[in-house]
Amino acid sequence: MGLLSILKKVKEKEREVRLLILGLDNAGKTTIVKKFNGEDITTISPTLGFNINTLEHKGFKLNVWDVGGQQTIRSYWRNYFEQTDGIIWVVDSADRARLQDCRRELHALLDQEKLAGASLLVFANKQAIDLAGAVQSAEIAELLDLGSERFSTRHWAIRACSAVTGAGLADGVDWVVDDIASRIFMMA
Amino acid sequence: MALSTSNWRSITPEQVLKLTKPTAGFLCPLSANTYGIEYLDFSILDYSSKNVIFNVGRDNPPSIDLSGVDLADIDENLYRSIKYEFSEDVLRLPSIQTTLVFCVGEREVPGFRMVERHYFRDQLVKSFDFTFGFCIPSSTNTWDAVYSVPPMDEGLINDMINNPHETKSDSFYFVDGQLVMHNKASYKYVREDAAQAKKSYEERYGSKRTGAAGGAKAASKFADEEDIGQKALAKQHRSSAFAAFA
Numbered sequence: 001m002g003l004l005s006i007l008k009k010v011k012e013k014e015r016e017v018r019l020l021i022l023g024l025d026n027a028g029k030t031t032i033v034k035k036f037n038g039e040d041i042t043t044i045s046p047t048l049g050f051n052i053n054t055l056e057h058k059g060f061k062l063n064v065w066d067v068g069g070q071q072t073i074r075s076y077w078r079n080y081f082e083q084t085d086g087i088i089w090v091v092d093s094a095d096r097a098r099l100q101d102c103r104r105e106l107h108a109l110l111d112q113e114k115l116a117g118a119s120l121l122v123f124a125n126k127q128a129i130d131l132a133g134a135v136q137s138a139e140i141a142e143l144l145d146l147g148s149e150r151f152s153t154r155h156w157a158i159r160a161c162s163a164v165t166g167a168g169l170a171d172g173v174d175w176v177v178d179d180i181a182s183r184i185f186m187m188a
Numbered sequence: 189m190a191l192s193t194s195n196w197r198s199i200t201p202e203q204v205l206k207l208t209k210p211t212a213g214f215l216c217p218l219s220a221n222t223y224g225i226e227y228l229d230f231s232i233l234d235y236s237s238k239n240v241i242f243n244v245g246r247d248n249p250p251s252i253d254l255s256g257v258d259l260a261d262i263d264e265n266l267y268r269s270i271k272y273e274f275s276e277d278v279l280r281l282p283s284i285q286t287t288l289v290f291c292v293g294e295r296e297v298p299g300f301r302m303v304e305r306h307y308f309r310d311q312l313v314k315s316f317d318f319t320f321g322f323c324i325p326s327s328t329n330t331w332d333a334v335y336s337v338p339p340m341d342e343g344l345i346n347d348m349i350n351n352p353h354e355t356k357s358d359s360f361y362f363v364d365g366q367l368v369m370h371n372k373a374s375y376k377y378v379r380e381d382a383a384q385a386k387k388s389y390e391e392r393y394g395s396k397r398t399g400a401a402g403g404a405k406a407a408s409k410f411a412d413e414e415d416i417g418q419k420a421l422a423k424q425h426r427s428s429a430f431a432a433f434a
Contacts, residue, residue, distance in 0.1 A: 037332070038238065049291075049327025052320065055334045068324075079322035 016061045017180050018083050020118075022109065023090035024102050025069040028125040031163035032090060033066050036173060041164065046070060050080070060177055074105065081114040085184065086176045090123045091140055093160075103144045110154065119183070120156040121176040122146065127160040127168070136160070155179050191215055199367045204303050204360045205317065209310035211358055214268065216367045223363055224293020225300075228328065232274075235283040235334050242274055245289070269372045271353060276377045279345045281337065288331045297323035299364040306357045308348055313355070345377075352376035 021029045025046060033053050034041050047068035055062050065080050067073065089106055092098070106122075109115065122144065124137040137160040141147065146156060157175050161168030191199055191207075196216040204215075229245030278284065300323050306314040323329055348355050353374040361369040 037334075040238075049324050049329040050320075051330040051332065053332045053334075054318075055332075056336060068327075073324060073327075076322070076324045079324075082321075 015059065015181070016063060017085050017177060019062060019064045019086045019088055019176065020080055020084045021064060021066040021088045021090060022077060022105075023069050023123075024092065024095075024098055024105065025071070026095070027069060027090040027092045027102075028123075028163040029066045029069060029088075029090045032088075032123060032125065032161070032169060033064055035163050035166045036169045048073070057173065057177060060181070062177070077109070078112065078114075081112055084115060084118050085180045086119040086121065087115060088121045088123060088172070088176060090125050091144070092126050093124045093137075093140060094126045099140070099143050106144055107150070110150070117183075119176050119179040120151075120154055121172050122156065122158040123168075123172055124158060124160045125163055127162050155183070193217065196220065196367055200365060201301060201303050201317070201360070201362050204305070204358070204367075205315070207305055207358070208312055210305075210307055210356045210372070211370075214370045214372070215360070216370050218268070221368045223295055223297050223368060225290060225297065225323075225361065225369060226292075227288070227290050229287070229289040231287045232278065233285040233287070234277070234281050235285045238285075241278055241284070242272070244270075268370070269374075271374050271376065273376045273378060276345065276349050276380055279340060279348065279377060283334055283336045285332060285334045289328065291328040292323045292325070294325050296325050297363055299362070301362045302359065303362070304357055304359045306355070308344065308355045309351070313344075348375075349377045349379060 021033065023029055030044050030047050030051055031041050033051065034044065037053060037055060047066065048070070049068060051066040053062070053064040053066070055064070065084075067077055067080055087109070089109075091102055095102075110120070122137075122140070124140045127137070137158050141158045145151070146158065157172075157179070159168050159172035159175065161172060163169070191203060191211065193213065193215060199215055229243070229247075231243040231245070232241045233239060234241060300320040302316065302318050302320070304314075304316040305312060318331070318333075320329070320331065353376050355375040355377070357373045357375075359369075359371045359373070360367060
């Protein structure tokens with residue numbers, strides 16, 4: 001068997017998942033992706049565009065789209081909805097002042113028809129940085145109205161994490177990938 | 189119909205995905221890039237150790253080989269042909285990570301897509317097809333890709349090492365299905381013992397960046413000498429290497 005046919009086989013077998021990471025600016029989206037990927041996180045500047053990460057995780061090929069969260073960029077988010085299997089919404093748990101903004105943006109996002117079937121993972125980030133100020137993930141779930149009617153048909157989960165230490169990241173990514181896999185790949 | 193610059197506006201991704209050898213020239217003029225797409229940085233890492241194997245960018249520009257070039261003949265195309273020099277490690281690592289950083293101009297870039305064809309001696313070795321999709325006006329974007337590389341035939345690896353710059357690639361970039369950029373590259377793989385020499389050179393002469401430049405020269409000289417003795421051997425390997433592609 002030649003190299004090309006091996007490559008082709010690998011590709012056919014490959015189960016691709018498209019994840020979209022969004023959230024307000026400074027929530028830690030890029031740091032989460034880099035930490036998850038084992039990369040250096042000491043010099044991360046605001047994302048003024050996108051960072052795409054193509055990586056393999058537990059037999060899946062993940063294409064992770066991390067798009068900048070600054071207000072001027074948010075109007076472009078809709079360009080990345082197509083074919084999204086899962087949304088990872090990142091919340092800066094310590095930024096209480098903007099939790100209402102955060103909720104508004106999340107709700108607007110989930111009203112989008114193209115994202116209707118996407119699994120939702122909420123990362124309550126920065127949990128370990130400032131334990132006193134960080135709101136527990138249950139409280140964040142409440143502040144984001146995750147228990148309300150609009151989320152009743154959505155597959156969602158919330159996980160506390162710290163992008164800096166990496167705590168909670170694998171657990172969250174595993175949940176979203178498993179949930180997508182159970183919806184998409186196991187149906188056949 | 190042959191693909192050529194004269195009909196570049198009608199060239200499609202599907203057409204370049206059928207190419208089986210490097211193109212004779214560039215399929216589009218530099219002026220086709222009306223979106224101001226510009227590469228800022230490209231690096232290759234060993235995924236498991238995170239060691240940087242290769243980096244080229246604004247802070248670390250590629251050395252353009254001007255030897256044997258008539259300075260009167262230099263044209264714009266020189267800047268879209270790059271000669272890479274890698275350690276042979278690149279051919280054997282189980283997984284590598286490539287990072288590409290690029291920026292775009294003030295217009296929205298819809299449906300940005302890259303097709304890259306890699307050849308060794310007019311034989312297709314690898315083909316990449318990746319859709320970046322939409323790019324935000326004036327944005328800087330990064331693409332990190334981790335590849336698990338299927339093991340390559342040792343005979344082919346030896347052939348690639350022994351025949352510098354006969355491994356070539358064509359990179360085609362499309363916006364909304366229209367060709368906007370075409371770059372060419374050729375690759376030289378330096379033997380590990382030579383790469384070791386480069387490392388000790390760096391240790392001796394300090395600074396990593398300046399060391400890397402000087403070290404690369406020393407390494408390539410070493411590899412060239414080795415090439416002479418191994419050319420006959422490479423010929424023997426060639427038939428077996430191509431058998432792997434049958």
